Amino acid sequence: MIVRDGDWKLFDYDFHTGRSVWVMDDGDRTHWRTDYPVENLVRQNQFTRHATAGNAFGEWTKVASMPLNLAHSENLVRAHSEGDDRYVKRWLNNGDNRAWRSFEGHL
Amino acid sequence: MAVLTNTFQTTQAVGNREELSDVVSRITPEDTPIYSLIEKGKCTTYHPEWETDELAAPGANIREEGEEYAFGAITPPMRLGNYTQIMRKDWIISATQEVTAEAGNVQKRKYQKLKKGVEIRKDVEFAIVDTNATVAGSTREFGSLSTWTISNVSRGAGGANGGFNVGTGLTVAPTEGTQRPFTKAILDAVMQQGYQNGANFRHVSVSPYVKSVFVTFMSDSNVAPFRYAVSQSGERNTIVATADYYEGPFGTVMIHPNRVQAVNAGVARNAFFIDSDMLSFLWLRQIQEDRDVAKTGDADKGVIIGEGTLKVHNERGLGVAADLFGLSSAS
Numbered sequence: 125m126i127v128r129d130g131d132w133k134l135f136d137y138d139f140h141t142g143r144s145v146w147v148m149d150d151g152d153r154t155h156w157r158t159d160y161p162v163e164n165l166v167r168q169n170q171f172t173r174h175a176t177a178g179n180a181f182g183e184w185t186k187v188a189s190m191p192l193n194l195a196h197s198e199n200l201v202r203a204h205s206e207g208d209d210r211y212v213k214r215w216l217n218n219g220d221n222r223a224w225r226s227f228e229g230h231l
Numbered sequence: 232m233a234v235l236t237n238t239f240q241t242t243q244a245v246g247n248r249e250e251l252s253d254v255v256s257r258i259t260p261e262d263t264p265i266y267s268l269i270e271k272g273k274c275t276t277y278h279p280e281w282e283t284d285e286l287a288a289p290g291a292n293i294r295e296e297g298e299e300y301a302f303g304a305i306t307p308p309m310r311l312g313n314y315t316q317i318m319r320k321d322w323i324i325s326a327t328q329e330v331t332a333e334a335g336n337v338q339k340r341k342y343q344k345l346k347k348g349v350e351i352r353k354d355v356e357f358a359i360v361d362t363n364a365t366v367a368g369s370t371r372e373f374g375s376l377s378t379w380t381i382s383n384v385s386r387g388a389g390g391a392n393g394g395f396n397v398g399t400g401l402t403v404a405p406t407e408g409t410q411r412p413f414t415k416a417i418l419d420a421v422m423q424q425g426y427q428n429g430a431n432f433r434h435v436s437v438s439p440y441v442k443s444v445f446v447t448f449m450s451d452s453n454v455a456p457f458r459y460a461v462s463q464s465g466e467r468n469t470i471v472a473t474a475d476y477y478e479g480p481f482g483t484v485m486i487h488p489n490r491v492q493a494v495n496a497g498v499a500r501n502a503f504f505i506d507s508d509m510l511s512f513l514w515l516r517q518i519q520e521d522r523d524v525a526k527t528g529d530a531d532k533g534v535i536i537g538e539g540t541l542k543v544h545n546e547r548g549l550g551v552a553a554d555l556f557g558l559s560s561a562s
Contacts, residue, residue: 135346136262138472138490143472145259147342154341160472184478185479186446186476187477189473189474191472192473192474193259193261194474195261201260205268209483212476
């Protein structure tokens with residue numbers, strides 16, 4: 125059975141996390157789309173930020189939690205592998221990306 | 232410059248080959264964390280070899296005045312190698328099904344090809360994280376990550392390292408120890424060994440269950456303890472599906488949940504610590520479609536095949552916390 129969303133066809137679905145990967149062929153190119161339910165994650169990060177507010181950095185402090193596809197598409201994984209900590213930290217410290225932060229401290 | 236009328240361009244062609252391996256590498260890189268992280272290269276034989284050389288450990292260097300020289304022996308570099316592994320995915324669709332399901336056989340075939348391409352990439356990831364030692368011969372197999380790692384390891388009681396055997400030129404599978412829960416002490420032990428051996432661990436690849444244990448390390452005595460909000464029934468658990476950044480004592484580490492490591496208890500029991508500079512994947516034959524499969528009968532056949540191997544530049548840059556409960560608190 126093929127599950128469709130308009131022109132998109134469902135390629136992969138993860139029941140545990142709700143992540144779905146869709147594919148669409150426009151004749152010339154194949155397009156890919158990953159849908160990721162993030163409502164819980166944003167709420168969880170907010171909860172953790174509040175719970176750890178005012179804490180100093182501990183031994184192992186989770187500073188951010190984000191969807192995997194975002195980490196890849198924003199080149200964070202690559203930058204982190206290559207040791208470009210300034211890029212990663214600038215991205216994480218950016219107020220626009222606050223939803224993914226689980227600890228308030230400035231990196 | 233203008234293009235002459237009727238010039239046949241690649242954008243109009245329908246049968247041009249596409250680099251399938253490039254396509255599948257770009258699709259959902261998060262499905263195969265380790266393979267996506269490491270550099271991809273080429274090899275020209277089924278048994279690529281490389282060398283590692285290292286500096287002697289630092290020690291006291293105090294000499295007497297007027298002393299005659301004495302000369303130490305040179306330790307030759309260690310010659311390492313791995314064998315390529317042939318991986319294949321195939322399909323056969325009856326001609327009737329081909330036209331029944333949807334119009335356009337090409338689309339149907341293309342879809343299968345992509346699907347099998349992604350599947351074969353996950354098989355590459357599986358071969359990296361399993362515990363199979365190198366096998367030479369015609370049914371070759373490359374030694375997986377855990378068979379190489381001997382320096383930065385934490386194993387359960389009775390567990391023993393495998394490692395590369397210079398005599399045979401093959402890696403040896405590690406001996407499994409008694410399983411134990413993942414703890415911060417295990418994490419810190421591997422991180423510290425790695426630091427002392429010159430590794431720069433930036434990524435940790437674990438089974439989704441181990442990642443959920445990792446999250447509890449935050450509730451350290453140094454920080455105020457807290458509990459996560461329990462997700463309401465029917466809501467999805469997001470903890471196991473995210474990339475997490477941790478500020479730790481040895482720098483920033485990114486934790487990847489690896490769904491390929493959730494396939495069975497054998498691959499879930501290891502947590503891999505990776506310095507991506509120390510690892511690469513060499514393709515002898517990139518993932519490609521075999522377009523010369525003979526058509527017989529009333530069906531469309533397809534084969535996707537690739538041959539490659541894992542290159543561990545230096546196992547000191549890698550770590551493993553083995554024998555963990557990887558699927559649940561007791562398995």
